[in-house]
Amino acid sequence: MTASYDRPSYGIGEPMNLTITVANVGVNPIHELRVQVYGDVYFMSEAWGALESGAALAPGEELAVTAEGRASFAEPEKATVARVELNVRTMLQWDPDDENTDLVVESPVGLRYGDLSGIAYGDRNNNGVPDPGEGFRGIELVLDGGMSTSPRTRTDAQGRFVFRHLQTGRHEFWHDPADLPDWRFDFLGFVEVMEEGTEVDVRATLVPEAVLRAEMAFDRDTYRVGDSIEVRITLTNPGSTDLNGVVAWCNRIGNENQLDSGEWGDLAIYRGQGVGVPAGRTRVFTVTDTVPEAALDYGTVVASCGFVTGDTDEELERSAEAYAEADVPGRFGDLTGRVLRVRADDSTAPVAGVELHLANYRTGRVVGTATSDAGGNYHFRHVPNSAYRMRVTGPWKLVEPDRRYWVGRQGAIDPEPQVLVVPGFVADPSRPPVEEVRDPAPQGVVLPATRTGHLADTGLEVVELFVAGLVLVVTGAALLLARTRRAT
Structure with a gap:
């Protein structure tokens, strides 16, 4: 060999x-x-x-x-x-x-480094190349992979962008869809950064007009394994054409705490015949399912579905997404990791004394508080399995305020998550803000007047001006009295 x-x-x-x-x-x-x-x-x-x-x-x-x-x-x-x-x-x-x-x-x-540059544009005429005026101005682009932080940059007036001094290798390239809700990028995923530099065009096309909107809700906020769970599904057709054969495409990620639509009657994908939603109308459906046993390990039961009218690529792209989640308490776990400060050069260092609050991602209820030690380590002990978000108080702000921190089976994917912070004061969310109150000036005391530029130019003090004015008033009164006597 x-x-x-x-x-x-x-x-x-x-x-x-x-x-x-x-x-x-x-x-x-x-x-x-x-x-x-x-x-x-x-x-x-x-x-x-x-x-x-x-x-x-x-x-x-x-x-x-x-x-x-x-x-x-x-x-x-x-x-x-x-x-x-x-x-x-x-x-x-x-x-x-x-x-x-x-x-x-x-x-x-x-370690080797290279630059990544290119143009982000909306291909309005669908010719596959960026034309003048098609560049997206001021949108934020983000890279993940190979670094302790996620570099960000914004496009210039022509839609061009550049990331400097990136570690060579594969990086995941993405943007916030909220920046461009009417556009969908063709290229979202991995890009190879080479030492000699990498140039890439990021093309977007207009999102097809929505033909269906969907919402889902559970009948309760908390369940036990084996409980019957009702899912209320609201489908709205905002278009001018009737829709038929709508089915639910659920649990595409394959997590064992998620419901699939296999027993949802006509809405069941591959089994049901689908439902109809007339143009301009809203229909509400209620289906019944069972909380799976694995939901106890995750701490939550989830329904994450796309509602579609077919299985073609075009139909799947236009799926109406809906999500519902509830707690399944009963098992507990620990959450440990490190608090790292992100410096101006994107390097990181552990931070001691950062006060962290672990809040349920869905309800916001705080289940524990921890403070990072000398090595930046934090520990939350015996908290319910679930999805959480982190909160900080004191002189720090979170770099990723919407990140999910998992306790339970999902937490095995990222067993010791980092909490990235930058300087910035955040008040304790459990206490009302303290207003700054200034002491009022003592009553009966005349505060000295501030000398203005004009007064300073004359060289006269306020008292001198007052005396001069008083003399003029007295003189004027005397002259007026004299004229009155002559007139009589």
Whole structure:
């Protein structure tokens, strides 16, 4: 067996193409040959093709497979070499003493940086290229992946954008749909940032006119496993054409605490015949389901559905989305992580003494309070399984105020979530704000007047002006009296 990369060195996060060549030098055929990979480079299992599913080699035959991986390190700034251990085995004829089936491959790696730039535009004439006047001005674009924070930038007057000094590799590119509610971007997902720079056009097209609106609500806020749950569904057709065959497409993510529509009668996707909603009308449906057992592990039961009239790409894009959620209490867990301050250069550092409040994401009820220790660590003990949002008080503000923090099964996806903060005072939400009250001036005391610029220019004091004015008044009165006497 031999193995080699396609380049002499890589930036951390960049694609690394590793080719393995396996030859059968024996006299017997080999079956069910598979590769196992360990080390600093992550490969998707399906990338190995025949060496993942089980290859067969006749005597003298060889097989070459190339897989794409990416180096990943807990502390990338300290990494210099990516090491991979390869084991090629056949479960039917495995000889543990055969050293020819083991191989270690190393490649120099390090942090490298590049820029990402381009134009975000709305393709009004659908010609596939940005034309003058089509650039989106002032929209916010965000990157995730490979960094402790999410870099953000805004487009200029022509719709152009640039992210400077990004770590090379794959980043997820997205924007807030609320910025452009009438547009949908074609390109939302991963973009490869190269050391020499990457240029990408971000094209958007107008969202098709909505043909259906949907709302869902449960009959209660809290349930137990096995309870009957009523889902009230409101469908509105704002258009001028009757809609028929509307079905509910639910739990597309596959979470075990979510309801599917399999028992929702005519609304059941693939089973029901669908329902009709006349033009300009609203119809209300009530379906009954059962709270699944796994909802106890999540702490919530959820209905997340898209209501569609067909399964074509166009119909699915225009699905009317609706969401409902309720608590399923009974199990408890812990939430631990670190509080990190985000500096101006996007680096982070642990922060001690930050007061955190854990609030139910749906109801806002605070279930616990914790303060970060000297290492920035926080701990919430024995809180109900559910989805939460974090609140802070004191001289800090959250970078991600709407982030969900999970306790329970969903929390296993991100077991020690970071809380990112920046300086900024936030009052204690449980206490009324304290108004600043200034002491009033003592009664009966005349405050000194402020000298204006005109007074300063004359060089006269207020008292001097007062005396001069008094003299003029007395003189004027005397002259008036004299004239009166002469007239008589």
